[in-house]
Amino acid sequence: QVQLVESGGGLVQVGGSLRLSCAASGSKFSRSVMDWYRQAPGKQRELVATIFSDGTTAYADSAKGRFTISRDNAKSMVYLQMDSLKPEDTALYYCSSYSGVTFSRTWGQGTQVTVSS
Numbered sequence: 604q605v606q607l608v609e610s611g612g613g614l615v616q617v618g619g620s621l622r623l624s625c626a627a628s629g630s631k632f633s634r635s636v637m638d639w640y641r642q643a644p645g646k647q648r649e650l651v652a653t654i655f656s657d658g659t660t661a662y663a664d665s666a667k668g669r670f671t672i673s674r675d676n677a678k679s680m681v682y683l684q685m686d687s688l689k690p691e692d693t694a695l696y697y698c699s700s701y702s703g704v705t706f707s708r709t710w711g712q713g714t715q716v717t718v719s720s
Contacts, residue, residue, distance in 0.1 A: 605629035605709045607698045612714030615688055623683040623714060625698030633676040636701045639683045641694035641716075648697070652683060665691075688718045 611623040623639065634656050642648040652672035653661045660672050671684040681698060698711040 605631070605635070605700055605702070607700060607709055607711035609696065609698045609711045609714040612696060612716045614717045614719060617689060617718055617720050619688050619718070620684070620686045621688065621716060623685065623696055623698075623716070625681040625711060627679040627681065627700060629679075631702055631704060632679040632700070634702070634704065636703070637672075637674055637681045638699045638701070639672060639681075640697045640699055641692075642697070643691075643694040651696070654681065685716070688716075690718050690720050692716060693718050
């Protein structure tokens with residue numbers, strides 16, 4: 604059973620940066636697709652960035668050019684580097700993994716990001 608724990612959220616000013624981290628437990632991490640999602644108050648949860656087992660990445664239009672997702676399979680870690688933050692980036696950010704072996708998705712508890720103007 605995979606467990607995910609996010610960290611690195613906080614309060615930052617417009618234009619600032621934050622680096623979110625996600626620590627994963629479980630033996631199949633290197634084969635998992637890892638995602639960062641976010642959910643703002645009153646809005647649906649949305650996909651922000653994805654990194655596949657081969658390192659290929661994909662981003663939502665809102666994140667392109669500002670956010671970078673990366674992974675360290677040796678440490679079972681996933682990161683989201685967020686630069687040029689905007690007030691609309693304020694949300695609870697979730698790390699999520701999808702296993703193509705078990706066809707299951709796991710969620711972390713979330714970490715709050717607040718961007719003040």
